[in-house]
Amino acid sequence: MISPGVARFLAGATQQTPFLVIDLDVVEQRYREIRAAMPYAKPYFAVKATPEPAVIRRLVELGACFDVASPGEIDLCLEQGAAPECLSYGNTIKKEADIEYAYKLGVPMFAFDSLREVEKLAQAAPGASVFCRLLAGSADARWPLSDKFGCSTDFAVDLLQKAAKWDLRPYGVSFHVGSQQTNPDRWDASIAAAAKVFGELREIGVELEMVNIGGGYPARYVDDVPPIAEYGDKISAALDRWFGADRPVIVSEPGRSLTADAGVLRAQVVSVRRPFEGGDRWIYVDAGKFGGLAETEGESIIYRVLTSQTGPTKPVVLAGPTCDSLDILYRRTKHELPLALDVGDTVDFLSAGAYTTSYSSVGFNGFPPLPTYCIGDKR
Known part of the structure; x- marks a missing residue:
């Protein structure tokens, strides 16, 4: 329940409470587990989960990429040795000045879910790879994320088409089925929606390449949750079902599951x-x-x-x-x-x-x- 390293630290702790102690070896273990469960997905650690320099350093050493949401998180990752090309600006709500800051540093990939965000990206990051966040249901998630972010598939097609006309590179779509998602089947409907966007854009000459399947993989709290291998298998089966042999580049955004x-x-x-x-x-x-x-x-x-x-x-x-x-x-x-x-x-x-x-x-x-x-x- 508690790692041996944390147990030793707590046994001798004299620090004033409250405080948090994190075992970096457990972070590494969880990273390796999710890589084994989803070898088809490149993990971009959601920095907001645990923005600790030592955690970022260990994940850099392991070859992870990073999902960032602000200039502060970008700076944190770069200071700990991450390469700019390994960062994805996954926040759909950004100041134009922050987009420009990230783009000039070499951050290559940006999320959006509204027309105004596409306009800002076209102005501040010409030629950048962009992806549209789709609405996704959060049923069975302990921390839902379905109201504030994302757009319909029809609107996503329109926005990605506009991105292509405005000198941006329409790279793909993303979604998030809710944090601490306890049902591995919840990815299926969103992967189907992603395939629909891919197909409709292909018909008008816009080829997408990437699906970001988000995070949501659970930690071990009071309630039992399925093993991470089950999530990997169910998501892989959904990708086969909706994309077949034409599977796109897959990106994931584990956060809680790596560090909690x-x-x-x-x-x-x-x-x-x-x-x-x-x-x-x-x-x-x-x-x-x-x-x-x-x-x-x-x-x-x-x-x-x-x-x-x-x-x-x-x-x-x-x-x-x-x-x-x-x-x-x-x-x-x-x-x-x-x-x-x-x-x-x-x-x-x-x-x-x-x-x-x-x-x-x-x-x-x-x-x-x-x-x-x-x-x-x-x-």
């Missing part, structure tokens, strides 16, 4: 509210929604929890330390924690290596951002 299981977020109990008149027992820890655990919103991501106490347990409500009523981690989901758990005891959130530090507040209520310690760094 490598990390443990250690927190400390700061207060306990005892039950009265049959009420709930509340445990308040020093890491909340504004201190790294943002994905507990709606109890979407349910972390496994270990504590420094043992003995008889009862369900508790878990909450963060801030003066905000939204800062409740789990109320419907009743974690069974020891009755002996008290102020000063530690609470470890497992598989917390993704979307924790990157969501951590800069200083809400005066609490500092979540510090991170990476173990196994070869530098």
Whole structure:
């Protein structure tokens, strides 16, 4: 459940809580697993999941590419040794100045899903390879992504045709079936939609080359999920079904699946509210929604929890330390924690290596951002 390296670090930890510790060897292991499961797909790590320099360095060493969403993420990757041609600007919402910045550095590939974004790309990155993000359903995903991004297949055909006329290179399409996607069959409909766009554009003389199948591959939280090999097999079968022998270049964007299981977020109990008149027992820890655990919103991501106490347990409500009523981690989901758990005891959130530090507040209520310690760094 916890890697031996992280267990050793936590056993001797004297750092003030909360903090995150990430085992880079586990990141490497997960990378190799997804490469083995999807040898047909070039992985572009979604930097937003874990924007830690040591994580980026290790993935550069392994030959990964990177999905970036801002000049800051571009700079981070380049500073850690990534080549510009290994970056994909996958954010569909970009300032024209940021597009120009990336293009001048040599970033070759840009996403869009609206006419205005195509116009900006034509102006700031002439000749760049561009791909259109399609709408995709997020059913069975713990963190849906279906409302803010993407367009219909008909609109995608129109936009990619315009891109060709405006001196851009229409390279392909992308989609994302939702983060922590628990159903490996969810890629099939979106791959079918991608094949439809390919076929309609081919009829008018525009040849696409790439399908970006996004991320969504799950980490290991409370609920069981299929093995990554099953995702690889189901996606490969869908590609065969809809593209046949004419399979395009395939790009994937793993994020959570590479880094979540490598990390443990250690927190400390700061207060306990005892039950009265049959009420709930509340445990308040020093890491909340504004201190790294943002994905507990709606109890979407349910972390496994270990504590420094043992003995008889009862369900508790878990909450963060801030003066905000939204800062409740789990109320419907009743974690069974020891009755002996008290102020000063530690609470470890497992598989917390993704979307924790990157969501951590800069200083809400005066609490500092979540510090991170990476173990196994070869530098």
